[in-house]
Amino acid sequence: MEQTNNNYENSKLEDLCTDIIIRFKHEIGRILSYYYNVNTHFKESGKNVADELANQNDNNNTKTNREIERIRHEYFYSTNIFPAILSNTSLLICISTFEKQICDYCDLLKMRYKLEIGFKDLSGQGIEKNQKFISKVLGMDFIHKSKNWSNIIGYVKIRNIIAHNGGIIEEKGDMSKIPISILLKNGFIEIDNNAIKLSRKGTENLIETINEFWSEMKNFIIEKNASK
Secondary structure, three states: OHHHHHHHHHHHHHHHHHHHHHHHHHHHHHHHHHHHHHHHHHHHHHHHHHHHHHHHHHOOOOOOHHHHHHHHHHHHHHHHHHHHHHHHHHHHHHHHHHHHHHHHHHHHHHHHOOOOOOHHHOOOOOHHHHHHHHHHHOOOHHHHOOHHHHHHHHHHHHHHHHHHHOOEOOOHHHHHOOOHHHHHHOOOEEEEOOEEEEOHHHHHHHHHHHHHHHHHHHHHHHHHHHOO
């Protein structure tokens, strides 16, 4: 009877992981859809402005210098500034969503196992507490070997640079540190004049990475329960 109860509790825990993954994908799906729609708008806007400049050249410069400068300014913002703002906004929303969900997850596991210690009781800053709780309190040591978790930590560090310093890199040595250097090498982030931004490729990778981490979490629990 005790074994039956354990199996029941374990299945509930697996269902919990599945529910979190489904909920996250639903929430992040709306963010990704918004990102694609707005990014498409910026591309079309940039193309329209480029066509306007091309027509201007064909018509022997009938516009005033001020009008031409306005067009060039609009083109620059449509193809550089606005897409960068969109990408970085997507990063902020994705990371805040993930942090909220992993905190909820840790709280639920604390109640599930009737633990006296929660992630909030541990030392560290932000997501570091979640990592300690998952690895040390829950014994899910896979997190230290997880490439997905390492990349998430890199994205969190980039989020902090954007949120707290306007995306400006003051310490160039930080960019050589793992895991940020890996994201830079793979083209997931871009740097221009010490300003960092998330690339389109990086936005897609961030969402994929978080989803894969939740799948790792679920698989670990399933394998751990199966070995009991």
